[in-house]
Amino acid sequence: MSHASGSESRQPRTDASGTPTRRSQLTRGWRSFRHHELAVAGLVFISLMFVVSVLTVIDEHLLGHALIEALLHNPNDPVGSPRESPSLTHPMGTDDIGRDIFARTLFATQVSLQVALGAVLSATAVGSTMGIVAGYSGGRVEVLIMRFVDMLLGFPALVLAIGVVATLGFELRNVIIALAIVYTPQFARIARSSAISVKEEEYIDAAKALGYSRRHILFKEVLPNCVSPLLVQASLLMALAIIAEAALSFLGLGVQPPTPSWGEMIARGTTYLADAPWISLFPGIAIFFAVLSFNLVGDGIRDVFDPHDDSERRF
């Protein structure tokens, strides 16, 4: 081209070392996330939970508890006398029938994570799709979807979950389904409000002018721009889901014995709170840290996306 406008444009931006910057938004986000020490601590704890979960699942299904027996004790068998207080052999003591609480707490991690992940992921998928379709389409479609969502919101969450589990049976899968139903409206509402603001952006008009399909516009143009608030909500709901699973298990509506779960373990300990508090205490502590971690990570993610954070330096 003849006119000289290249000097502006022919130079890609370079950083101090002179290499072209190709930082993706993910790495940029990570850099900002790293500044929140508590959120990073939460992330470390969550990663630890994942590692423990994976190991216990492998141990249970492939190795027949060989690994845990080598290191500690079989979580489902009485290995000591009932209600032993914490000691070197049983770091968290034993429960009312002599099972090792440390081993059981570790094995219960995967139940909590499974329920929380399963419920939140399916709720995110279903809810976001509903919300984005509703927000982008508007009109009758929006009314239909959102009134349905309002209806779901009308039920008290835990009561709805108890009802679903009671109807479908006391199985882990049904707990996941129940919680997914409870959480779907939250994602639908958030996705809808994001979609409504995103659809006014000029790049959506540009996509329409280029004749892109509705599918492309919804999932390639609108959805990626609604992800941040959904991500924050997902991590906060993970925390709530862990509590909800514990509550259902506490009521005996969760996984069935002898599979350990934190809620069930707490329930067992309630009778002996006075003379053997450790039975309920340690699973309680596990719940506390799991919930705290997800909340901290959620806050960290929100700060990364929120331009109004106070990470701005001052003199």
Add this chain to the structure above:
Amino acid sequence: MGATHLEVEELTTEFATEAGGITAIEDVSFAVSSGEKLGIVGESGSGKSVTARSILRLLGSNGRIRRGAVRLDGQNLTERSEEELTAVRGNRIAMVFQDPMTSLTPVLKVGTQIVETIAAHQDLSDEKTKQRALDLLDRVRIPNPESVFSSYPHELSGGQRQRVLIAIAISCEPDILIADEPTTALDVTIEAQILDLLDELVEQEDMGLVLITHDLGVVAETCENVVVMYSGRVVERGSVADVFTGPHHPYTSGLLRSIPRISATKPEPLDGRVPDPTQRPRGCNFAPRCEHATEECRADDPTLEPVASTDGSAAVACIRSHEIAPLSTEQPPEAATERVQVTDGILRGDGLRKEFVETSSVIDRLLPGGSPPVKAVDGVDIELREGETLGLVGESGSGKTTLGRLLIGLTDRTAGEVSFAGERLGSLESATRSQRMQFVFQDPNSSLNPRHTIGQILGYAIEKHGSDDRSTAEQVAELLHEVDLDPNVRHSYPHELSGGQKQRVGVARALSVSPDILIADEPTSALDVSVQAQILALLNDLKRERGLSVLFISHDLSVINLVCDRVAVMYLGRIVEVAPTEELFVAPQHPYTEALLSAIPDPDPTAADGERIILEGEIPDPREPPEGCNFCTRCPEVMEECYERDPALEPTGDGRSVACHLYESIAEEGRSASSPAPDD
């Protein structure tokens, strides 16, 4: 001229950011006296707003003044405590901000906000305070002060809000008024009114005015002295007459040469862009873009040295100015554009109408009355001919953007028909339609999906419409090359590019489907002056190389003049005049066109500052357009019948048409002589 009131000496302000400390402005010095009007001009990022805020130390928690002094009648404000400064702010130095939409609190009535300001600085009885507020509204020429006093900000137009802000600013009779881009958000006819008002106030109140703007024309029209800023430094200062006719700094000269003007000259794009404050070059900040730069320029920051001038106030920060100055501001004459062969219309709109209904709740539909629809486009016939660039010009609210969107089918029509190459738009498949007509959007920050890389943005479009055997990556690279971007840009996300680069990507995306028609909606209004010239040159080249037909929508007549073959002027949903560009600019027919042309601030201070037509009032509410001619409420030539009958767009010969009763006799003569205009 009175005693010097405000003196800024080597003011240096820095901000703390995540990337470390940034020096926003460095060694800024100037002075302004009462009764004087000083303009500060520069592109975005030049530090002009920071300068204004530094004077009143409105810098936020992360900014501070590192060194330098701000002296008000000899007292150094930078050494004052926050409380002492509060007494100065508003009282002795007042400020008017850029955006009248956000500078007023939406929850308080306008009157309350003015009264509060007066009460904060003066001890008057309630009765007197209110009277003073009403007087002030009257001073800023608000037609009905009583009703505005008890209105909420959202009930006022942008122009009225800016008047209210000026009223608040002058409420305590400040010695110095700092106006930061006071007219940037306003239409050109309203801008003329506000500048006229500021001019009058300065004269009557004997204030000093610091007018910050990016628009050289505004400075030339309003100010006596000017400070040119570039990349945080003052590069040149002096009287407007000296600086704008014989600039000593290459940047000033480049800027003056790069702006589109009403005269038949071709602007020369100024290459490059303002460096990021974190990446300012060693030595003169302008050296990388300067055609006169030598090794010496890159060694040290040049200091502001006095130069010979008519009033002895001029200074320039350029070590080579004694060799190269005074520099030219002349633009080369426009190359005689081959008149586009008059061909058939490729895109036609007939009787187009678009009404926006504001509410559609059940109650609104059941109850009679309700608010009438907004007639955004109210019966428009328009024809875009093959190979031409048709300009569509009008103020905000004239319906020009809506018309562009109707033509491409982005907005549904209420009535009327669009045909493309003889075929009705409705009968075309959407794939064909999007392949033959494309849109370039106004705001490059909003028109590119922030979550996609440039490569993805262009790739999707190519995959959707590609008929080529070549790989997508190859075609992306080719498109980027065509719009003068480095092919490596394809890995970047939009936020990593400058505004000009983003707009290039926007153009490339529109071209990715090889369209016949390009509808460009204010493609340069969000860009800086020097970048605007680059994008306009690019569009011109592409149009020629690809043989595009372009509908160019803009509020800026100088830009229209530069790129268009024909111009259609819109007012309140109607086209009031259509004419070939040269004829329109030399001899406008419709009174509105005439007023628009005269309202454009001319950056040439020597130009005859003739009878500027300043239109009274504002564009009427499109929900309730006036009876008769839409322009009758503001027309200087209004006649009896204008209030009664709506004029139709009638040909007046030479390929021109105008909708005005003044020309109806001419149109009739043309008809009775049975020699219809050749092409209308």
